[in-house]
Amino acid sequence: MGTHVIKMPDIGEGIAEVELSQWHVKVGDLVVEDQVLADVMTDKAMVDIPSPVHGKVIALGGQPGEVMAVGSILISIEVEGAGNLKESDKPAPVAAKETPVAPKVEAVVENKPAVAAPRPAAAVCQGPMVAREADERPLASPAVRKHALDLGIQLRLVRGSGPVGRVLHEDLDAYLAQGQSNASAPVAAAYAQRNDEEQIQVIGMRRKIAQRMQDATQRAAHFSYVEEIDVTAIEELRAHLNEKHGASRGKLTLLPFLVRALVVALRDFPQMNARYDDEAQVITRLGAVHVGVATQSDVGLMVPVVRHAEARSLWDSAAEISRLANAARNGKASRDELSGSTITLTSLGALGGIVSTPVLNLPEVAIVGVNKIVERPMVVKGQVVIRKMMNLSSSFDHRVVDGMDAALFIQAIRGLLEQPATLFVE
Known part of the structure; x- marks a missing residue:
């Protein structure tokens, strides 16, 4: 040996x-x-x-x-x-110590929600189990990990039947099947007093995120601007395009329309598509629009970059956003795919709330935040009608961007989204 x-x-x-x-x-x-x-x-x-x-x-x-x-x-x-x-x-490396390693814990960064907690119904399952340490990560493919997350199963409790104990989809099914017959946890346990504590070591991606957020808030003079947008027309266009071309070109979300709106609006507001080197006191405005799309992953917030958004069609942007998001969530995004953005788009999706205050992705000077779409009664030409409304909550670096310019920039995006034909009129 x-x-x-x-x-x-x-x-x-x-x-x-x-x-x-x-x-x-x-x-x-x-x-x-x-x-x-x-x-x-x-x-x-x-x-x-x-x-x-x-x-x-x-x-x-x-x-x-x-x-x-x-x-x-x-x-x-x-x-x-x-x-x-x-x-x-020959000098022996440091041997493994008995110091326990804190398990991964999801957190909220830049107002991005943590991954949803396991559903209570699955939490009571007591199927075929294997004893693992809290910090031990069992072997499993990304697809199996996502399946377990969707089912609310702690993967470390599942016995793997694959090579070297790898957890397979069938193992999740077996865990659930056995759990259904044993799902009888006492109701009183839900009301028992708890005095346990847990210390979480801030390392890896979580440490990098913390450092970047702290650096951004300390160095930039943040200010936020919120605008309400009627997205009824753009949502009708999106639904029409998906019905007509979804099967052949892929389904469109709202994000590629927002990317297109950014590209068009930046033609009149190039100061937003910029990086500020505060040490050299130099602002660099860029012609290329490299849009960072904030994405929540298992290890924290990542910002993969859609390069040259100005040269992409709706479907091209949609495909690239989907590819990059999957790479980020699976931990496969490269260094190049996670750097070089000129302006960032952050969306809280269905959990978007009413208003958010996104943190700048330095050295950029603008970040556009998207809140959730809700149906509300609105007065249109003297009539009360139901419209789909959405807020844009955006932040800017006040050292570089004046408040009036920020407001006009977001108003331009609003006009483009409310009259979606203008997105494509050259």
């Missing part, structure tokens, strides 16, 4: 060190080739570190939250044969 040492890889972009975000294995685990061993965090993206070999984990080189240099020992695996351990690597 030999030892195969895996070192922290060079992820590129001149990065000299990364943060160890999470282990997916522990000392003593058997691993297979291509199995994800750990997640590491760069300035922008979460990166999976897979195993290049089959073997047994014998030592871990760091703890979650630790910043490690590129080239330092990440993990040691016992393998058949000689392994790759060099004399220079």
Whole structure:
């Protein structure tokens, strides 16, 4: 038997060190080739570190939250044969400690809601279970993880029947099936006193989000502007286009229309499509419109970028938004896909509320926030009619953007959305 040492890889972009975000294995685990061993965090993206070999984990080189240099020992695996351990690597890496690692906890950043809590009906299931530590992440595909989330199942409680204990869709079905016969938790338990506490270590993506939000609010002079928009006409157009072309071109959400409205409005307000270098005291206005689309993922808020939105059709924008959102939610978005935006669009979807105050995505100077659509009685030409209404809650950097310009910019977007034909008139 030999030892195969895996070192922290060079992820590129001149990065000299990364943060160890999470282990997916522990000392003593058997691993297979291509199995994800750990997640590491760069300035922008979460990166999976897979195993290049089959073997047994014998030592871990760091703890979650630790910043490690590129080239330092990440993990040691016992393998058949000689392994790759060099004399220079002989000083043993830090052994795994018994210090518990805090489980992932979703939080609200930039007014984005956390992932919904498991539904009570599924929470009482007591199906085929396996004992795992709270921080241990079982092997499962992204599709299985989403299925478990939708069902309200804690994946770590499900016994996996796949290779190396991988949890499959059938395992979720078996867990639920057995749980239905045992779903008899005492009602009194719901009213029992609780005195437990939980400390959550802020590491990985959550730490990066916290740093960026704090930096943005400390450096920029935020001000917000809220405008009410009648989206009845644009929603009728969207429904018509989906009915006519949805099967062949894909369904349209409201987001690609909003991206188009941004592109058209920015022609008259180029100062909004800009980055401000406050250290050099330089504002850079850009012709290219690279729209950041704030997306909630399992590891926190991410902002993938729709590049050159000015050159995209509705369906092209829709396809790119969907692709980037899926990549971000599955932790597969690249560093390039998560950087370079010139203006950001953030939508709270069905949970949008009435008003929000989005935080700027520095060094940008504007962010446009979308609230939920509601039907309300409105007075139109002296008649009370039911209209679909939506608020835009947007924030600007007052060091660069004057209040009047911000109001006129949002009013321009309003006019485009309320008269949707103007989105396409050149």
